[in-house]
Amino acid sequence: MSEPKKLFIKTYGCQMNVYDSERMAEALGGQGYVETKSPDDADMILLNTCHIREKAAEKVYSELGRFKGLKAEKPDLKIGVAGCVAQAEGQEIMRRQPLVDLVVGPQSYHRLPEMEAKTRAGEKALDTDFPEEDKFEKLKNRPKAKRGPTAFLTVQEGCDKFCAFCVVPYTRGAEVSRPADRIIREAQDLVERGVREITLLGQNVNAYHGAGPNGDMTLAGLIWELNKVDGLERIRFTTSHPNDMTDDLIEAHGTCDKLMPYLHLPVQSGSDHILKRMNRSHTAESYLRLIERIRAARPDILMSGDFIVGFPEESDADFQATLDLVDEVQYGYAYSFKYSTRPGTPAAERPQVDPQVADERLQRLQALITRDQRKIQDSMVGRNVHVLFEKPGRQQGQMVGKSEYLHAVHVADADVAVGALREVRITSSGANSLAGELV
Numbered sequence: 491m492s493e494p495k496k497l498f499i500k501t502y503g504c505q506m507n508v509y510d511s512e513r514m515a516e517a518l519g520g521q522g523y524v525e526t527k528s529p530d531d532a533d534m535i536l537l538n539t540c541h542i543r544e545k546a547a548e549k550v551y552s553e554l555g556r557f558k559g560l561k562a563e564k565p566d567l568k569i570g571v572a573g574c575v576a577q578a579e580g581q582e583i584m585r586r587q588p589l590v591d592l593v594v595g596p597q598s599y600h601r602l603p604e605m606e607a608k609t610r611a612g613e614k615a616l617d618t619d620f621p622e623e624d625k626f627e628k629l630k631n632r633p634k635a636k637r638g639p640t641a642f643l644t645v646q647e648g649c650d651k652f653c654a655f656c657v658v659p660y661t662r663g664a665e666v667s668r669p670a671d672r673i674i675r676e677a678q679d680l681v682e683r684g685v686r687e688i689t690l691l692g693q694n695v696n697a698y699h700g701a702g703p704n705g706d707m708t709l710a711g712l713i714w715e716l717n718k719v720d721g722l723e724r725i726r727f728t729t730s731h732p733n734d735m736t737d738d739l740i741e742a743h744g745t746c747d748k749l750m751p752y753l754h755l756p757v758q759s760g761s762d763h764i765l766k767r768m769n770r771s772h773t774a775e776s777y778l779r780l781i782e783r784i785r786a787a788r789p790d791i792l793m794s795g796d797f798i799v800g801f802p803e804e805s806d807a808d809f810q811a812t813l814d815l816v817d818e819v820q821y822g823y824a825y826s827f828k829y830s831t832r833p834g835t836p837a838a839e840r841p842q843v844d845p846q847v848a849d850e851r852l853q854r855l856q857a858l859i860t861r862d863q864r865k866i867q868d869s870m871v872g873r874n875v876h877v878l879f880e881k882p883g884r885q886q887g888q889m890v891g892k893s894e895y896l897h898a899v900h901v902a903d904a905d906v907a908v909g910a911l912r913e914v915r916i917t918s919s920g921a922n923s924l925a926g927e928l929v
């Protein structure tokens with residue numbers, strides 16, 4: 491039997507890329523590849539890239555440059571670029587970095603086996619189509635290998651919202667939802683392999699409208715179906731748009747026992763002027779009222795969000811409105827980014843905010859977010875939470891898992907297996923995690 495070929499995948503960006511990387515590794519598994527943790531002994535290196543911010547693409551080019559020596563030593567090594575930078579830059583990647591053999595966009599990676607064969611025949615392979623066929627259908631069933639207790643499952647891709655700053659509608663294409671029965675089958679298969687918590691993924695996951703037995707299903711409908719899967723203990727979803735928080739989804743947060751009390755709901759800015767210029771089609775007020783309704787359905791829900799500071803035309807007053815909104819919501823987690831110009835998007839053409847001003851605003855916003863985050867984390871001390879244990883900790887006998895609120899929880903001398911779901915009393919709160927003892 492011939493030695494398996496080795497595949498090294500490096501993943502940048504969002505959780506959807508993490509999922510895509512798994513699926514690409516599985517697709518190449520059929521070509522005799524097994525994954526390796528080091529590029530040094532790889533026969534193929536794949537960078538699964540993100541294009542959401544400028545530096546990400548530059549990082550990819552500098553990473554590719556670092557493989558020059560490896561390729562010189564090992565001429566048979568194949569180097570590929572996948573993901574959103576591949577989609578956006580296409581042929582340009584091969585022009586700028588001739589050592590690249592393969593470029594594949596996020597909608598075409600089911601064609602990787604043929605593309606890999608082409609590179610083995612000494613040709614370059616490029617595919618950045620938005621093909622008609624469903625890539626998930628074309629991908630083979632996932633191998634039955636055992637897995638850890640948590641997994642991502644992509645249910646929806648692409649976006650039709652065209653926020654003025656965002657490349658997603660261009661790199662990932664129009665919004666498409668996978669049919670419900672296939673998602674449920676994939677979830678059952680993951681559970682058989684040891685998964686107990688599934689995070690449903692989509693760029694606009696709550697816009698999900700996949701085909702169900704009685705017409706299109708909403709995300710809430712899909713969650714209720716998944717709620718029936720035996721052995722699946724927890725369901726999460728990300729990322730949501732405020733305009734797609736339908737009544738049934740809000741209600742599910744109060745009534746669906748496996749749906750976790752955590753919601754990532756990006757708002758981007760607290761200023762109505764900026765929200766309008768961002769083409770977000772919601773206001774700060776409508777967002778706050780929405781959170782009120784969500785909290786009425788599930789009072790202990792932990793809110794998370796995304797913010798962009800230094801968007802073109804953002805004044806001090808606009809920025810203050812963002813700080814006010816953060817203060818009012820009290821986020822358990824929030825991710826904030828300095829606006830990054832994306833060529834081809836409407837905001838790229840507008841007068842930009844002074845980068846120093848944007849830097850200073852980012853620091854102020856992050857300080858406020860950290861304060862709230864810490865306060866909420868500290869408020870868990872003395873409470874009982876449920877922890878899904880994911881791995882051993884750094885100390886002997888220690889186990890680490892996540893609470894329903896997605897806080898990392900450490901338990902010393904815990905006699906529990908990976909995958910166990912146990913009640914834990916929180917005894918202390920550290921910099922980025924909680925500690926507790928089994929109840």
Ligand code: SAM
Pocket residue numbers: 504542543655656657658693694729730731756757758796797798827828829830831832
């Ligand atoms: N669909 C989600 C939504 O509507 O909020 C977000 C998806 S996007 C992949 C993730 C986050 O990246 C966004 O919420 C936004 O905060 C940030 N982002 C997107 N484009 C950006 C840009 N040009 N500059 C800075 N941050 C950006």
Ligand code: SF4
Pocket residue numbers: 649650651652653656657658659693694731
């Ligand atoms: Fe990008 Fe999200 Fe806006 Fe879609 S809704 S354009 S993915 S930020």
